[in-house]
Amino acid sequence: MDSTALRVVPLGGLGEIGKNMTALRQASGMILIDAGLSFPDEEMPGIDLVLPDFTYVREHASELRGVFLTHGHEDHVGALPYLLREFPEVPVYGTRLTLELVRPKLREFGIKNAELREVRPGERVDTAGYTLEFIHVNHSIPDAVAIAAHTAAGLVVFSGDYKIDLTPIEGGTTDLSRLAALGSQGVLAYFGDSTNSERPGYVPSERVVSNALRDIFDEAPGRIIVASFASHLHRIGQVVEAAKLHDRLIAVTGRSMVRNVQIARDLGYLNIPASMMVEQHEINNIPDRDLVILTTGSQGEPLSALSRIANETHKTIRVRQDDTVIIAAHPIPGNERKVSRVINDLMKRGADVHYSPLKPVHVSGHAAQEEQKIMLSLLKPRYLVPVHGEYRHLRHHFNTAVSMGFPTERIFLLENGSQLEFRAGEARRLQNVPAGMFLIDGASFGDTASDVVVRERQQLSADGMFVVVARINAQSGELLGAPDVISRGFVYMRDADGLLQEAIEVVSSTLQETARHHITDWGELKNSIRRDLSRFLADRTGKRPIILPLIVEV
Ligand SMILES: [Zn+2]
Numbered sequence: 301m302d303s304t305a306l307r308v309v310p311l312g313g314l315g316e317i318g319k320n321m322t323a324l325r326q327a328s329g330m331i332l333i334d335a336g337l338s339f340p341d342e343e344m345p346g347i348d349l350v351l352p353d354f355t356y357v358r359e360h361a362s363e364l365r366g367v368f369l370t371h372g373h374e375d376h377v378g379a380l381p382y383l384l385r386e387f388p389e390v391p392v393y394g395t396r397l398t399l400e401l402v403r404p405k406l407r408e409f410g411i412k413n414a415e416l417r418e419v420r421p422g423e424r425v426d427t428a429g430y431t432l433e434f435i436h437v438n439h440s441i442p443d444a445v446a447i448a449a450h451t452a453a454g455l456v457v458f459s460g461d462y463k464i465d466l467t468p469i470e471g472g473t474t475d476l477s478r479l480a481a482l483g484s485q486g487v488l489a490y491f492g493d494s495t496n497s498e499r500p501g502y503v504p505s506e507r508v509v510s511n512a513l514r515d516i517f518d519e520a521p522g523r524i525i526v527a528s529f530a531s532h533l534h535r536i537g538q539v540v541e542a543a544k545l546h547d548r549l550i551a552v553t554g555r556s557m558v559r560n561v562q563i564a565r566d567l568g569y570l571n572i573p574a575s576m577m578v579e580q581h582e583i584n585n586i587p588d589r590d591l592v593i594l595t596t597g598s599q600g601e602p603l604s605a606l607s608r609i610a611n612e613t614h615k616t617i618r619v620r621q622d623d624t625v626i627i628a629a630h631p632i633p634g635n636e637r638k639v640s641r642v643i644n645d646l647m648k649r650g651a652d653v654h655y656s657p658l659k660p661v662h663v664s665g666h667a668a669q670e671e672q673k674i675m676l677s678l679l680k681p682r683y684l685v686p687v688h689g690e691y692r693h694l695r696h697h698f699n700t701a702v703s704m705g706f707p708t709e710r711i712f713l714l715e716n717g718s719q720l721e722f723r724a725g726e727a728r729r730l731q732n733v734p735a736g737m738f739l740i741d742g743a744s745f746g747d748t749a750s751d752v753v754v755r756e757r758q759q760l761s762a763d764g765m766f767v768v769v770a771r772i773n774a775q776s777g778e779l780l781g782a783p784d785v786i787s788r789g790f791v792y793m794r795d796a797d798g799l800l801q802e803a804i805e806v807v808s809s810t811l812q813e814t815a816r817h818h819i820t821d822w823g824e825l826k827n828s829i830r831r832d833l834s835r836f837l838a839d840r841t842g843k844r845p846i847i848l849p850l851i852v853e854v
């Protein structure tokens with residue numbers, strides 16, 4: 301590579317919400333910004349986690365010099381253990397809280413010697429020919445930063461997840477003056493958060509939530525149960541403050557919630573005196589009016605504490621009349637139905653349930669259109685690349701920039717794997733690199749489930765399955781008697797006698813044909829059965845069930 305060029309390759313986070321990861325490559329080395337994961341959608345049955353495809357990183361492994369984290373949310377750090385398992389030497393840079401949230405994840409993976417380097421907002425790090433600068437931004441978690449990378453080709457700014465909160469509940473306002481200073485220095489390209497770009501105006505301040513919580517606490521006749529993201533430490537902090545104001549004790553349930561609350565207390569991001577904390581086994585000994593229960597499950601995750609409380613499978617907590625439940629998070633697109641089910645269950649059992657947007661118990665951590673405009677006018681970048689979002693979000697960010705007079709030819713709507721090269725102040729697209737997704741199947745945690753498994757599950761749920769049992773002579777490969785055919789989830793058997801009879805005939809003639817060619821190899825026999833039967837069933841029914849041939853040698 302030319303020593304004045306820079307390539308930026310988003311490997312995740314474009315065309316989707318989640319698994320943010322971007323590679324920067326220049327002659328002196330490669331760095332990554334974030335290594336996030338995402339959660340599967342309903343078209344991936346049985347899959348628990350989705351990671352970015354590391355192929356590009358692998359191809360340039362010898363150039364990898366560092367991973368720089370913007371903040372501690374899963375969609376920015378969740379893939380890190382998987383990355384470090386493959387590249388254990390690479391140093392990881394992040395702010396204090398971000399690294400503390402990463403540490404227990406690495407421990408879970410048995411990664412002990414990771415090189416974690418703490419950075420502070422305002423600080424600069426020189427590595428591999430890059431100077432990286434960390435700029436404080438508001439988001440829904442403390443210690444979030446934007447990253448400005450001074451590279452061989454010029455200054456490139458990544459917003460990370462941000463909003464502009466002029467009355468934040470901690471940490472001060474997004475460092476607008478530093479962003480403005482970078483702008484007057486000359487920003488070559490800006491990679492800006494698009495999550496909320498469909499939303500006009502400004503995102504309300506976190507303060508709004510404090511007020512809403514206080515009102516609900518004022519009215520609550522019994523216990524209060526609050527569900528939030530375990531990583532949403534601002535929200536958790538606000539619940540704690542409301543509890544203090546109303547003299548309520550706090551119990552924490554849900555594994556990740558327990559862990560994050562502990563980390564945040566240890567680091568001083570959450571101020572909960574020990575005397576306020578209630579152990580889980582004591583929950584039922586505390587008078588209802590004196591208790592707040594903090595829990596996970598704001599997304600309706602079926603195995604989360606809130607879902608278990610709602611469907612009465614939680615081991616210690618039963619929902620009851622006079623309980624007040626607050627769901628302090630928006631459902632991530634795709635989770636609406638699950639959340640709705642939890643709300644219904646809770647209400648049926650007599651709880652009073654509060655959720656956004658009916659009550660402002662949650663505000664977004666992502667900039668809306670006016671904030672995006674402020675960012676653009678401070679940074680005055682030559683190029684804009686909207687990131688973090690589905691295509692429609694990227695497109696709205698594009699529109700917002702255009703409404704300010706930003707030239708369309710200097711906005712790039714990219715996808716995962718797009719390659720942008722900067723050289724001599726200009727940008728151009730190069731050929732895409734591989735950037736799919738990598739699926740993690742919870743049943744075999746840490747192992748990978750291939751696309752094949754997902755396809756099979758989809759096929760099973762849509763078209764069912766067909767089992768063929770054939771007895772053949774081990775020597776000659778000849779079929780002994782008629783094969784048995786069993787189907788599940790395919791067609792109702794009683795209506796399908798004719799079809800099944802024909803299917804048996806198809807299998808018989810396939811095996812007569814293979815016997816004529818003296819084929820006795822099981823693999824080949826099974827493939828022949830699958831091929832012929834699948835063609836027949838697709839012709840007759842338009843369905844493609846999974847076909848499972850079993851060969852019994854006699
Ligand atoms: Zn975030």
Ligand SMILES: [Zn+2]
Pocket residue numbers: 320373375376461688
């Ligand atoms: Zn994010």
